[in-house]
Amino acid sequence: MKTDFVALEGNSRGYRIxxxxxxxxxLAGQASFIISYVNGHQAFGSSNVIPWGLPITAAIxxxxxxAGSLILSSLTYVFGREQYKPVARMAVFxxxxxxxxxxxxxxxxxGRPEKFWRLFMFFYLNNMTSMFAINGILYGGYFVISLxxxxxxxxxxxKLTRIMGIIAVGWAILVHMGTGAIFGFxxxxxxxxxxxxxLEFLTAALTSGLALLIxxxxxxxxxxxxxxxxxxxxxxxxxxxxxxxxxxxxxTVDKLTHIYSPAREATVxxxxxxxxxxxxxxxIGLGAVVPLAILFNxxxxxxxxxxxxxxASVVVGVFFERYYLVIPGAAFPQPYFSPGExxxxxxxxxxxxxxxxxxxxxxxxxxxVGLIFVLxxxxxxxxxxxxxxxxxxxAAAKTPEGKA
Amino acid sequence: MxxxxxxxxxxxxxxxxxxxxxxxxxxxxxxxxxxxxxRRTAPFWHKVIAVNQGAYPSPSTTLIPMPxxxxxxxxxxxxxxxxATYRREDGIVIQNFRRCIGCKYCIVAxxxxxxxxxxxxxxxxxxxxxxxxPDRTDRGIWPFPTRVEGVVEKCTFxxxxxxxxxxxxxxxxxxxxxxxxxxxxxxxxxxxxxxDPSSNVSRLLASRRWFRLREDMSTxxxxxxxxx
Numbered sequence: 001m002k003t004d005f006v007a008l009e010g011n012s013r014g015y016r017i018x019x020x021x022x023x024x025x026x027l028a029g030q031a032s033f034i035i036s037y038v039n040g041h042q043a044f045g046s047s048n049v050i051p052w053g054l055p056i057t058a059a060i061x062x063x064x065x066x067a068g069s070l071i072l073s074s075l076t077y078v079f080g081r082e083q084y085k086p087v088a089r090m091a092v093f094x095x096x097x098x099x100x101x102x103x104x105x106x107x108x109x110x111g112r113p114e115k116f117w118r119l120f121m122f123f124y125l126n127n128m129t130s131m132f133a134i135n136g137i138l139y140g141g142y143f144v145i146s147l148x149x150x151x152x153x154x155x156x157x158x159k160l161t162r163i164m165g166i167i168a169v170g171w172a173i174l175v176h177m178g179t180g181a182i183f184g185f186x187x188x189x190x191x192x193x194x195x196x197x198x199l200e201f202l203t204a205a206l207t208s209g210l211a212l213l214i215x216x217x218x219x220x221x222x223x224x225x226x227x228x229x230x231x232x233x234x235x236x237x238x239x240x241x242x243x244x245x246x247x248x249x250x251x252t253v254d255k256l257t258h259i260y261s262p263a264r265e266a267t268v269x270x271x272x273x274x275x276x277x278x279x280x281x282x283x284i285g286l287g288a289v290v291p292l293a294i295l296f297n298x299x300x301x302x303x304x305x306x307x308x309x310x311x312a313s314v315v316v317g318v319f320f321e322r323y324y325l326v327i328p329g330a331a332f333p334q335p336y337f338s339p340g341e342x343x344x345x346x347x348x349x350x351x352x353x354x355x356x357x358x359x360x361x362x363x364x365x366x367x368x369v370g371l372i373f374v375l376x377x378x379x380x381x382x383x384x385x386x387x388x389x390x391x392x393x394x395a396a397a398k399t400p401e402g403k404a
Numbered sequence: 405m406x407x408x409x410x411x412x413x414x415x416x417x418x419x420x421x422x423x424x425x426x427x428x429x430x431x432x433x434x435x436x437x438x439x440x441x442x443r444r445t446a447p448f449w450h451k452v453i454a455v456n457q458g459a460y461p462s463p464s465t466t467l468i469p470m471p472x473x474x475x476x477x478x479x480x481x482x483x484x485x486x487x488a489t490y491r492r493e494d495g496i497v498i499q500n501f502r503r504c505i506g507c508k509y510c511i512v513a514x515x516x517x518x519x520x521x522x523x524x525x526x527x528x529x530x531x532x533x534x535x536x537x538p539d540r541t542d543r544g545i546w547p548f549p550t551r552v553e554g555v556v557e558k559c560t561f562x563x564x565x566x567x568x569x570x571x572x573x574x575x576x577x578x579x580x581x582x583x584x585x586x587x588x589x590x591x592x593x594x595x596x597x598x599x600d601p602s603s604n605v606s607r608l609l610a611s612r613r614w615f616r617l618r619e620d621m622s623t624x625x626x627x628x629x630x631x632x
Binding site: 039040041042046047048049051052106109110111112115116118119125126127129130131132133136182186187188189330334335336337339340341342343344345346347350351 | 440441442443444445451453454455456457465466468470479481482483484485486487490503504505506507508509511512513514515516517519520521522523524525552553554555556617618621
């Protein structure tokens with residue numbers, strides 16, 4: 001099967017409004033970054049107990065989306081499943097936009113963002129036992145590799161694409177397991193320390209990445225006036241249900257292991273504390289129960305709009321999985337001395353108040369990722385052609401760039 | 405090379421917080437507002453925690469002064485991506501402001517919560533060092549004259565006192581001790597060389613029962629607590 005790819009015309013009123021909105025939100029994010037840089041991290045809700053806040057949540061979430069999206073593009077370019085080919089380019093480009101957003105999120109969460117380059121002085125200024133430094137290699141390499149991968153795809157070099165695809169997928173798996181290791185290797189934080197975290201992160205990445213991809217496919221194709229191929233989306237939906245089931249199994253095992261051990265206070269807090277509604281309602285409810293109910297329902301799992309709803313639910317649910325791990329997961333006071341109850345502020349449950357600056361900052365980063373994606377659709381040949389091309393006059397200049 | 409350590413006698417501690425105050429004064433650690441303290445964004449290099457045990461009519465409180473434990477196998481030095489925190493030859497775990505990128509991974513990894521982030525441009529900028537060793541100032545990397553927001557800082561065992569004392573040939577642990585040990589009215593805190601069997605800290609450890617905090621973490625802290 002031969003699939004041609006074309007660029008989006010991008011002349012409609014809706015497209016322009018969307019770009020304008022994304023630019024405005026992106027600029028608002030920039031402004032809040034400047035505020036946080038000038039005022040220091042007091043503009044964020046983080047503290048010495050919960051050192052990481054919304055930007056790190058956004059970072060690991062975006063990395064997950066990116067790795068998941070890239071791994072799925074390999075179905076076409078590595079494993080030769082032609083049925084997914086119409087959307088494979090979009091998946092690779094989405095992955096690049098997302099990893100860029102993730103690196104931005106990490107940079108803006110640093111206390112000294114101007115020293116970001118120090119994370120990439122591998123082996124020279126970096127302490128290579130740090131999972132952050134190792135992930136510096138992984139993220140930087142991932143960015144370069146996926147750009148090269150997209151390059152080979154756009155240059156229509158099937159052999160090179162296959163090689164780059166294999167490298168990119170292996171690397172993407174490493175990237176996300178490395179991200180999980182940032183949390184899983186920390187023995188001091190009871191709720192984080194877990195050998196299963198890298199795998200849990202990888203599965204969450206595949207789940208959220210695939211869900212976002214389904215959503216992006218449906219929305220992009222529908223708004224650009226293309227036909228959404230129902231069998232393609234349905235088969236992706238079937239894959240999504242498997243990923244969700246594995247993710248639920250891993251989360252269950254992780255939580256059960258932590259509860260089984262006598263040092264269970266922090267995990268019990270996570271499961272039944274005053275923020276546990278995020279876990280049960282958003283992470284499990286939106287992330288697993290609702291989408292599984294749709295995906296295993298024989299009537300609904302054939303309908304594109306229901307599949308879009310399930311995917312949107314997963315995308316939100318996995319975000320809150322990250323949120324719940326990073327923020328309430330660190331809130332429980334550490335047992336400096338036991339037995340006994342540490343009095344006062346040193347043993348108090350830390351509260352985390354989301355500040356407007358970090359919310360706006362993350363919204364801005366998401367907007368920039370969206371902007372890169374929609375601009376990429378316009379200036380690169382990422383989309384499958386329309387079934388009955390009507391070639392509006394304005395787009396005629398752009399289309400000849402498309403590969404025959 | 406010496407291996408500096410601290411021995412804290414919990415039986416003598418009255419919880420007067422003179423150590424915490426002396427630490428703030430010696431190192432010019434910024435003070436935060438009560439709100440900042442409640443949110444845990446105010447920097448502390450040294451703190452005294454009170455741990456309640458039992459219930460009426462037989463309650464008890466253990467007062468535990470907590471400087472940095474200066475672990476021999478410190479998780480913070482393992483996780484720091486920028487080589488900003490490292491263990492000196494003499495066992496002191498130190499934070500280099502110039503290298504610190506402010507990723508806060510060390511705060512995440514520390515089992516004792518002894519690390520503080522500068523959440524704002526602090527008023528107390530000068531990192532009080534009246535006795536800077538001149539050779540190192542020339543090199544320009546260490547020590548740091550001023551603190552900036554956005555980096556992590558922590559207890560240094562008052563290494564400036566130790567370095568200066570060694571240069572002047574004074575006896576560390578007797579003539580020269582960290583500010584917290586010097587300020588303690590009950591002489592709770594002893595400081596000295598753990599590798600020297602004749603030092604005061606070695607004698608205390610040999611004569612009394614001791615424990616360290618969170619030994620299950622296997623970080624091998626060099627702050628020992630006496631209690632019996």
